Amino acid sequence: MTSVKKPETYDAIVIGSGMTGGWAAKELTEKGLKVLVLEAGRPIVPEQDYVEHVPIHEMKFRGMTDRKEQLKTQAVQRMCYACDEWAQKFFVNDLENPYTTDPGKPFAWIRGRQVGGKSIMWARQSYRWSDLDFEANLQDSHGADWPIRYADIAPWYDYVEEFAGITGQEEGLSQLPDGKFLPPMEMNCAEIAVKDAVARRFGRERVVTMGRAAILTRTHNGRAACHYCGPCHRGCITRSYFSSVNATLPVAEKTGRMTLRPYSVVHSLIFDSQTRRVSGVRVIDGQTHQALEFSGRVILLCASTLESTRILLNSATPEFSNGLANSSGALGKNLMDHIMGGGADGIIPGFTDRKQFGNRPNGIYVPRFKNVSKQEKGFLRGYGYQGSAVREDWTRGIDETGFGVSLKNLLRHGGPWKMTFHGFGECLPRPENFVEIDKERVDAWGVPVLKIHCEWSDNEKALLDDMAIEAAEMLAAAGAREIRPYRQNNPPGLTIHEMGTARMGRDPKSSVLNAYNQAHDVKNLFLTDGACMASSSCVNPSLTYMALTARACDYAVTQMKKGAL
Ligand SMILES: Cc1cc2nc3c(=O)[nH]c(=O)nc-3n(C[C@H](O)[C@H](O)[C@H](O)COP(=O)(O)OP(=O)(O)OC[C@H]3O[C@@H](n4cnc5c(N)ncnc54)[C@H](O)[C@@H]3O)c2cc1C
Numbered sequence: 001m002t003s004v005k006k007p008e009t010y011d012a013i014v015i016g017s018g019m020t021g022g023w024a025a026k027e028l029t030e031k032g033l034k035v036l037v038l039e040a041g042r043p044i045v046p047e048q049d050y051v052e053h054v055p056i057h058e059m060k061f062r063g064m065t066d067r068k069e070q071l072k073t074q075a076v077q078r079m080c081y082a083c084d085e086w087a088q089k090f091f092v093n094d095l096e097n098p099y100t101t102d103p104g105k106p107f108a109w110i111r112g113r114q115v116g117g118k119s120i121m122w123a124r125q126s127y128r129w130s131d132l133d134f135e136a137n138l139q140d141s142h143g144a145d146w147p148i149r150y151a152d153i154a155p156w157y158d159y160v161e162e163f164a165g166i167t168g169q170e171e172g173l174s175q176l177p178d179g180k181f182l183p184p185m186e187m188n189c190a191e192i193a194v195k196d197a198v199a200r201r202f203g204r205e206r207v208v209t210m211g212r213a214a215i216l217t218r219t220h221n222g223r224a225a226c227h228y229c230g231p232c233h234r235g236c237i238t239r240s241y242f243s244s245v246n247a248t249l250p251v252a253e254k255t256g257r258m259t260l261r262p263y264s265v266v267h268s269l270i271f272d273s274q275t276r277r278v279s280g281v282r283v284i285d286g287q288t289h290q291a292l293e294f295s296g297r298v299i300l301l302c303a304s305t306l307e308s309t310r311i312l313l314n315s316a317t318p319e320f321s322n323g324l325a326n327s328s329g330a331l332g333k334n335l336m337d338h339i340m341g342g343g344a345d346g347i348i349p350g351f352t353d354r355k356q357f358g359n360r361p362n363g364i365y366v367p368r369f370k371n372v373s374k375q376e377k378g379f380l381r382g383y384g385y386q387g388s389a390v391r392e393d394w395t396r397g398i399d400e401t402g403f404g405v406s407l408k409n410l411l412r413h414g415g416p417w418k419m420t421f422h423g424f425g426e427c428l429p430r431p432e433n434f435v436e437i438d439k440e441r442v443d444a445w446g447v448p449v450l451k452i453h454c455e456w457s458d459n460e461k462a463l464l465d466d467m468a469i470e471a472a473e474m475l476a477a478a479g480a481r482e483i484r485p486y487r488q489n490n491p492p493g494l495t496i497h498e499m500g501t502a503r504m505g506r507d508p509k510s511s512v513l514n515a516y517n518q519a520h521d522v523k524n525l526f527l528t529d530g531a532c533m534a535s536s537s538c539v540n541p542s543l544t545y546m547a548l549t550a551r552a553c554d555y556a557v558t559q560m561k562k563g564a565l
């Protein structure tokens with residue numbers, strides 16, 4: 001297909017407008033660059049698109065979704081808890097966006113394709129990594145050593161936290177560094193009881209703290225405090241949680257230096273073999289399917305972990321026959337996701353005269369306590385728990401109670417308090433988990449799709465077992481009854497923390513990116529989303545992506561000003 005070359009050359013082209021693309025747009029425009037943001041999906045107008053306050057009786061399927069239709073068009077996306085009747089429009093159509101896997105090795109690739117990407121639906125849990133994470137690969141020889149340490153990124157955590165607004169409680173733990181927090185949300189009475197009991201039994205070794213989340217507990221940077229309505233994955237008209245639509249893109253827009261182009265599906269990058277730089281981007285218009293080309297001095301890939309890697313693999317040239325910037329051969333390899341779903345729940349006695357008010361959009365967190373000060377037996381690395389205590393509602397006994405007076409009583413009175421600890425564990429970087437281009441398939445815009453090869457190793461499975469055992473032990477320490485340990489069998493991908501496939505590293509022979517997210521092979525190419533990660537930690541990754549993006553932008557602009565780029 002002949003493509004139409006657009007005449008203008010931008011200082012920078014950012015690919016993707018989600019969590020990381022929004023940050024890149026803000027940072028680069030604020031530093032004076034003229035920036036083109038290419039976004040594959042549609043525009044988002046909060047006043048029309050956000051649906052967090054739409055009541056269930058106004059939904060056509062009363063919150064149950066059109067299951068027949070969804071099974072057809074969102075067979076993968078519907079596995080995500082947030083892909084409900086309200087929010088399903090923020091998740092991709094799986095028929096238009098296919099990918100392939102090996103038989104018996106499912107990978108649940110959950111995606112958002114609109115301005116804002118997955119930053120609209122994310123659960124906002126925001127934790128810093130520590131040197132326990134940045135040194136892990138070096139210590140146990142899995143994966144390549146990170147080219148940075150906590151001290152390199154700490155000022156950038158400060159920077160992104162101060163802008164985004166992170167609620168949290170300081171704890172002084174080395175494995176989960178404190179941040180620049182807004183006031184913490186409150187624990188409820190049952191959570192406080194569990195926290196105190198765990199502290200009595202385990203001291204400072206196991207800490208139940210309030211979840212750290214990108215939600216405002218007071219007015220911050222012109223955005224309103226959260227009013228605890230609850231279903232944040234459907235949008236937030238008061239812009240109380242951080243997303244690119246709510247926070248970073250409006251700042252970039254205000255500079256007057258951002259051109260945001262929705263419906264721009266990036267096919268591949270254009271490599272100039274004379275200068276050994278990328279000169280531009282090949283785009284398929286999402287609506288007309290017209291082929292277009294845009295030029296830029298610097299290109300930032302922020303299309304999300306696997307989409308950015310797919311773009312590089314689809315940008316192969318005679319010099320880089322296995323994918324652009326891939327002289328190392330590391331591109332596509334070492335895919336990771338957190339293993340989740342080991343845990344336990346139990347009934348906390350008492351407090352039946354207390355109720356919860358509002359819908360707190362956050363829970364508690366138990367930072368990693370295994371393999372922290374010394375390596376224990378059983379598995380490498382560790383896990384943390386998210387969780388909460390809630391009063392059981394009327395659904396608790398509906399099957400037995402039937403109808404009549406007993407049903408009415410059930411509806412009127414809350415049940416006992418149920419506490420849950422749900423584990424999230426670190427995944428080892430392993431070259432056997434990799435992606436490549438599937439030469440047989442293209443998506444709805446004619447772009448070759450990914451084939452994903454991924455499965456959990458014995459180490460992740462051992463973490464899952466331990467999560468269930470230790471969660472039950474903490475509940476027992478809290479005097480819980482009816483303790484129910486569980487171990488779910490979730491496929492990789494479903495935690496939606498997919499990471500790796502274009503790792504950072506010191507050695508250009510074994511890594512794709514340097515310490516500033518700059519491609520070793522192509523100096524004006526940066527990649528700042530989760531593809532850059534050399535290991536996975538056990539904490540939610542997006543805050544780290546934000547900090548790395550802001551840091552990379554600062555470096556890129558400094559280099560441009562010096563004339564080095
Ligand atoms: C339900 C849910 C809960 C989550 N909870 C948490 C949490 O609590 N904490 C946490 O840290 N993380 C969480 N995450 C993960 C978090 O959302 C992602 O880590 C984060 O959004 C990744 O940022 P990104 O910029 O890499 O990708 P995205 O935010 O997905 O943005 C990528 C953008 O690039 C666009 N794009 C893709 N391909 C192309 C192309 N070829 N051309 C042009 N544009 C393209 C997409 O349309 C999209 O807008 C959650 C995710 C979901 C869905």
Ligand code: SF4
Pocket residue numbers: 052215225226227228229230231232235236237238239240241359361
């Ligand atoms: S709970 Fe708070 S952050 Fe979530 S949508 Fe409501 S106001 Fe926004």
